[in-house]
Amino acid sequence: MSEASAVPVTLAVGARTDTGRKRAGNEDSYLAVAPAFVVADGMGGHDAGDRASVAVVAAFRSKVPEGPRTSIDAVRTALALADTEVSRLAASTARGAGSTVAGVALIEHEGLPCWLVFNVGDSRVYRQLGTDLQQITVDHSLGQELVDGGSLRPDQLRDFAQRNVITRAIGAADSAADSWLLPVTTGERLLICSDGLTGEVSDEAIRATLTMTGRAESAADALVKRALDAGGRDNVTVVVIDVVAGGSPAVGEEPTGERLGAPSTESTIDATTLPVRVVR
Structure with a gap:
């Protein structure tokens, strides 16, 4: 183990979930215990x-033990187990079943602590550094496909009538996960959320809330409150993670992505391959 990897990463975490104002039950679940944080x-x-x-959260609890670090292989295994369990559930119900997932896991890469960021569906991971907010994950949704194809402007996405139609899900025919590697940076704040937040609250309002709130717990409470005040039409879940110490110093550069492998073309998650982009 290198000297850099021996330095512990200190985190402050806040998490909150709410049924919302329109739904009878809460179909969101989350995990907020290092090294894995999942919505x-x-x-x-x-x-x-x-x-x-x-079932998705249970798969991560089973395959990613609590501790300071995990591995890409452990996350692959958790995603594969989640897909198996949700597929089994879907086959046993008349209406079927599925789940989105978004999350981050603390791993070591080239001797440094890094975040493995991953998603399937339209739950998201954001990263805030200073007052700048960046959406790391890319939605697997009909609306995002239209934006990527030039048929819909990004600013039209929140009002797109079919924005909730997703194109990948755990337990569905296409359940391939996308993933990214980010260096852990002291002073950064990560947000993992379900679309119950992003369907009600704009990115600018999310950025402002994360900037104006101090503690991670306060930020989680404030974000859920904003979603409820905006209508609360869906379940809303947020996990906020602050890197207090142990990460790399902030360099003040805009992150850029580099693809390190082609996306999987299998209809289900392949536990041996998880395409990863490096974000520097």
């Missing part, structure tokens, strides 16, 4: 959606 948004209606998101 899952279940689909399939009452009971099935709830059970799908719980």
